[in-house]
Amino acid sequence: MTRKQKRLAVIGGMGAVLLVAVLLVMTALRDEIVFFYTPSDIITGDKANSGQRIRLGGLVKEGSIVRNGSEIGFTVTDTDQEISVAYTGILPDLFREGQGVVTEGVITPQNTLIADTVLAKHDENYVPKEVADALKEKGVWQGDNKP
Amino acid sequence: MTVELGHYCLVLALVLSLCQSVVPIIGSQRNDMRLMATADWTAPATFLFLALSFAALVKANVTSDFSVQNVWANSHTLKPLLYKYTGVWGNHEGSMLLWVLILAMFAASVAVFGKNLPPALRANVLAVQAWILASFVLFILVTSNPFIRLDPAPFEGQDLNPVLQDIGLAIHPPLLYLGYVGFSITFSFAMAAMISGRIDAAWARWVRPWALAAWVFLTAGIAMGSYWAYYELGWGGYWFWDPVENASFIPWLTGTALLHSALVMEKREALKVWTILLALITFSMSLLGTFLVRSGVLTSVHAFATDPERGVFILAILILFIGGSLFLFAIRAPLLRTGGLFTPISREGALVFNNLFLTTAAATVLVGTLYPLVIEAVNGAKISVGEPFFNLTFGPLMIPLLLAVPIGPLLSWKRGDLMGALQRLYFAAGSALFVMILVLAFTTDAPVLAVLGIGISVWVTLGAFAEIITRSGFPKKSLPVAFKRVAGLPRSIWGSALGHAGMGLTLLGIVGVGAFQHEIITSVTPGQKVDVAGYSVQFDRVLPRKGSNYIEDVVLFNVTAPNGNTFQMQPSKRVYTTRRMPTTEAAIETFWFSQLYISPGDVALDGSVTVRFWWKPLVTLIWLGPLSMVFGGLISLSDRRLRIGAPTTAKARRKEVEVKASA
Numbered sequence: 034m035t036r037k038q039k040r041l042a043v044i045g046g047m048g049a050v051l052l053v054a055v056l057l058v059m060t061a062l063r064d065e066i067v068f069f070y071t072p073s074d075i076i077t078g079d080k081a082n083s084g085q086r087i088r089l090g091g092l093v094k095e096g097s098i099v100r101n102g103s104e105i106g107f108t109v110t111d112t113d114q115e116i117s118v119a120y121t122g123i124l125p126d127l128f129r130e131g132q133g134v135v136t137e138g139v140i141t142p143q144n145t146l147i148a149d150t151v152l153a154k155h156d157e158n159y160v161p162k163e164v165a166d167a168l169k170e171k172g173v174w175q176g177d178n179k180p
Numbered sequence: 181m182t183v184e185l186g187h188y189c190l191v192l193a194l195v196l197s198l199c200q201s202v203v204p205i206i207g208s209q210r211n212d213m214r215l216m217a218t219a220d221w222t223a224p225a226t227f228l229f230l231a232l233s234f235a236a237l238v239k240a241n242v243t244s245d246f247s248v249q250n251v252w253a254n255s256h257t258l259k260p261l262l263y264k265y266t267g268v269w270g271n272h273e274g275s276m277l278l279w280v281l282i283l284a285m286f287a288a289s290v291a292v293f294g295k296n297l298p299p300a301l302r303a304n305v306l307a308v309q310a311w312i313l314a315s316f317v318l319f320i321l322v323t324s325n326p327f328i329r330l331d332p333a334p335f336e337g338q339d340l341n342p343v344l345q346d347i348g349l350a351i352h353p354p355l356l357y358l359g360y361v362g363f364s365i366t367f368s369f370a371m372a373a374m375i376s377g378r379i380d381a382a383w384a385r386w387v388r389p390w391a392l393a394a395w396v397f398l399t400a401g402i403a404m405g406s407y408w409a410y411y412e413l414g415w416g417g418y419w420f421w422d423p424v425e426n427a428s429f430i431p432w433l434t435g436t437a438l439l440h441s442a443l444v445m446e447k448r449e450a451l452k453v454w455t456i457l458l459a460l461i462t463f464s465m466s467l468l469g470t471f472l473v474r475s476g477v478l479t480s481v482h483a484f485a486t487d488p489e490r491g492v493f494i495l496a497i498l499i500l501f502i503g504g505s506l507f508l509f510a511i512r513a514p515l516l517r518t519g520g521l522f523t524p525i526s527r528e529g530a531l532v533f534n535n536l537f538l539t540t541a542a543a544t545v546l547v548g549t550l551y552p553l554v555i556e557a558v559n560g561a562k563i564s565v566g567e568p569f570f571n572l573t574f575g576p577l578m579i580p581l582l583l584a585v586p587i588g589p590l591l592s593w594k595r596g597d598l599m600g601a602l603q604r605l606y607f608a609a610g611s612a613l614f615v616m617i618l619v620l621a622f623t624t625d626a627p628v629l630a631v632l633g634i635g636i637s638v639w640v641t642l643g644a645f646a647e648i649i650t651r652s653g654f655p656k657k658s659l660p661v662a663f664k665r666v667a668g669l670p671r672s673i674w675g676s677a678l679g680h681a682g683m684g685l686t687l688l689g690i691v692g693v694g695a696f697q698h699e700i701i702t703s704v705t706p707g708q709k710v711d712v713a714g715y716s717v718q719f720d721r722v723l724p725r726k727g728s729n730y731i732e733d734v735v736l737f738n739v740t741a742p743n744g745n746t747f748q749m750q751p752s753k754r755v756y757t758t759r760r761m762p763t764t765e766a767a768i769e770t771f772w773f774s775q776l777y778i779s780p781g782d783v784a785l786d787g788s789v790t791v792r793f794w795w796k797p798l799v800t801l802i803w804l805g806p807l808s809m810v811f812g813g814l815i816s817l818s819d820r821r822l823r824i825g826a827p828t829t830a831k832a833r834r835k836e837v838e839v840k841a842s843a
Contacts, residue, residue, distance in 0.1 A: 043524050047536055054540045054577060058547055061572040062565075066551070069562035088564055102703035103781075103790045122701050123781035123792050126753075126762040137564075 067137060072114040075144060083142040089116060090135045098130060109134060109146075120148040128153045183248055186236025187327035190277075193229040193284070194317040196222050200310035204303035208376065216303035220291045223306050226313065227288035230281045234268075237277060237326050241268050247333035250274065250326040256339035256758050258729040266350040267340045272474065272490075273326035275353060279470070280316045282354075282361045286390075287313065290365060297386060304372030305365070312364055315497045323490045339729065339758035348408030352401060356428060359398025360466040363435055365390040367463030370456045371505060374512040379456065384446035387459070389817060391442060395435050396813035402428050403806035414764035414779040416794050418693075418802055421570045426549040427469030433542035434462040437535045444531050448593060450522065453513050454535070460509060464502040465542070471498050472549070526596040530588030537581040544573040582636050582687065585680050586643025589673075590650070604650050608643035612636070623696070630695030633687060641684030644677045675816030679809045686805030689773070692798030700793045703784075713795030714742040715776055717749075722783055730756045732765070735780040735789055739769070751778045773798045 069088040074080045081087050089109055097108035097117075105120045118136050128134060128151060138148035200222040207215025237250070242264045246252040254271045255264060263270075269278040287309040294302050320326070369387045373379045405428070410418045419425065438458040444451045471494045522528040548565045555563055586608060590601035602609075616635040619626055651669055654662035700712055704719040711717075720736040732754040740746050751767035766779040774797045781790035 039524065043529075046524075050536055050540060054544060054573070057573045057576060058544050061548075061569045062551060065568040065572055066563045066565050069564065088562075100784065102788070103701050123779065123790055126764055 356401030362394025678812030682808030689801030
């Protein structure tokens with residue numbers, strides 16, 4: 034190979050690596066991202082298809098928590114619509130009735146979320162940002178309870 | 181009074197760094213030694229004032245002076261003393277003060293230890309460093325002042341976030357900042373070189389120790405943070421691809437690339453433009469990380485302070501430095517002459533390969549981190565980009581890189597011999613195959629990818645030492661001769677071997693936990709036994725206990741190991757009284773490289789407890805790997821002065837000659 038051919042081979046190789054990386058990123062961005070919805074988005078907005086993996090955010094409805102050993106059921110509400118969630122495992126420390134929560138899982142045709150992740154973050158005043166934004170949109174936001 | 185003094189010292193530091201931003205650079209342009217020399221004392225003086233300022237804040241915290249808003253919001257009289265110290269940087273204002281303190285420390289150490297640098301370069305480096313410092317001290321004074329008083333002073337403080345009340349807070353942020361901020365020096369060196377227009381192999385020699393030191397700290401900081409999250413959050417995970425973790429990981433990837441490309445520049449005068457660009461990018465990514473963490477634009481476990489004003493200020497700093505440096509780069513880069521031709525199969529070629537994959541990987545992590553922001557800005561949709569994205573993009577890019585890691589150091593400069601290199605790796609390749617067969621034979625349902633991963637990790641770990649073994653002459657030479665030769669090898673060879681082996685170990689840990697982890701979530705009643713990977717775990721009872729600023733329910737377990745040993749594990753559910761905030765304290769027991777991990781849920785009314793049990797095989801390797809990298813880095817660092825061509829002062833050289841003469 035001449036020097037020119039070698040150089041072409043090197044640049045071609047680099048281009049191939051970058052191309053593969055770009056393709057991987059594009060595929061992953063199409064298939065592996067998870068959309069965030071509120072119960073209204075799902076029930077009235079009909080945004081999520083059944084079987085789709087989504088993040089559901091809202092408030093834990095008062096008095097909705099049912100425990101059966103490690104199997105837990107509760108309802109997520111945005112004060113307008115609500116979706117029931119089934120989860121097996123340990124709830125986070127700050128999971129409480131009336132508090133903000135984000136759950137991730139698969140939505141069934143009956144509009145129940147089979148969740149494998151429940152997030153409620155480590156701060157007593159914390160409402161997940163997505164939930165806060167969604168509640169603000171609905172006009173039911175209780176305000177920033179900062180110290 | 182001390183609080184006001186601390187505040188005053190902060191203002192003095194700003195004034196001094198403003199002087200240092202201008203005077204030395206004028207000196208270097210006019211070739212005026214006196215103007216250039218001012219940086220030699222302003223840099224240590226700035227550091228001194230910031231240290232005093234920091235000390236004032238520490239004192240306010242330790243003495244629980246609740247007239248200071250920052251102390252009131254984050255401390256409590258009953259908080260254990262250690263956390264009164266570490267709590268200083270467990271909040272936004274304090275951690276920014278630590279950030280600038282470390283920035284000033286690096287500038288001061290260039291002024292003190294960089295006496296052998298050309299005066300103009302040193303002056304320019306210190307001036308650029310002062311630009312960064314002045315921007316951030318101004319940021320603190322304007323938007324995040326930790327010295328603001330409350331009147332009247334509250335009687336009691338609000339206590340520190342319980343998750344932060346841990347020894348991890350003492351170590352993780354300072355180490356991480358030393359790494360993050362340490363790359364400011366390579367940035368300043370790159371800027372200084374572009375200002376003066378003189379960039380050569382000597383520049384790379386001067387920069388490498390700083391880059392290496394920053395990299396060592398960043399590696400240790402990330403690993404420490406990962407272990408802290410693993411044991412403190414009680415979720416059993418070691419890496420969440422959380423935006424803030426990514427923010428520290430991206431500079432690590434580009435910083436690792438920088439370490440390698442600077443090597444090429446130092447030895448072969450090649451890749452100059454690229455190395456300079458990497459130096460700029462690495463610190464730009466550190467700044468971006470600071471912005472992401474401090475502005476709270478991304479939801480994250482770490483975003484404990486969010487304020488739009490701060491975000492805008494840091495964004496301005498970010499744009500100024502990234503934009504400015506890239507602009508200067510665009511003007512100056514075409515002027516750089518690159519030398520040192522090489523063929524694709526050579527040490528340089530291998531290092532280019534390394535850089536290509538590391539920076540591409542860094543770019544994919546960056547895309548995944550920023551994509552939710554972009555989407556939300558474009559069409560308002562809220563998305564999350566999590567582990568599956570990174571597994572699909574970052575993972576495949578690491579495989580070719582890891583496969584090439586053992587080969588690179590065995591190739592010679594300019595023109596390498598691939599077959600020769602592979603011949604020296606027979607042992608590593610054979611061992612990898614052997615281990616893969618063992619795994620297939622002794623496990624029933626190991627995923628193919630896991631077997632492959634284990635093979636690669638063995639290849640990388642053992643292959644890392646191939647250069648040392650080759651150089652020792654073993655087995656052709658006798659063992660004593662081989663040992664003598666190994667002892668005579670330059671320390672940097674050990675450094676890179678340990679660094680590369682650390683990569684292999686980390687991969688082994690990740691694959692071990694990922695593929696062979698055993699998890700049981702179940703509700704247990706007193707006396708009930710659960711079998712976790714051969715360990716018989718019996719739930720004993722719940723024991724209430726009282727700590728200094730919390731109460732806890734300790735969940736007692738009696739564990740019988742497969743070999744018959746019995747011991748007790750005591751995870752607990754805590755409630756911190758001031759914030760009325762519950763936390764989970766997991767119990768972890770280590771057996772060689774594997775761990776038994778128990779994380780309890782709430783105690784139900786009937787006395788049963790839902791518990792998560794994990795058997796995590798080889799999990800500690802995830803952090804022992806980085807430890808090996810850190811040791812490798814430190815060994816290389818200690819080698820610096822002995823290396824040929826490393827800058828030494830004339831005095832030191834004379835001394836060396838005298839010592840040799842007398843010996």
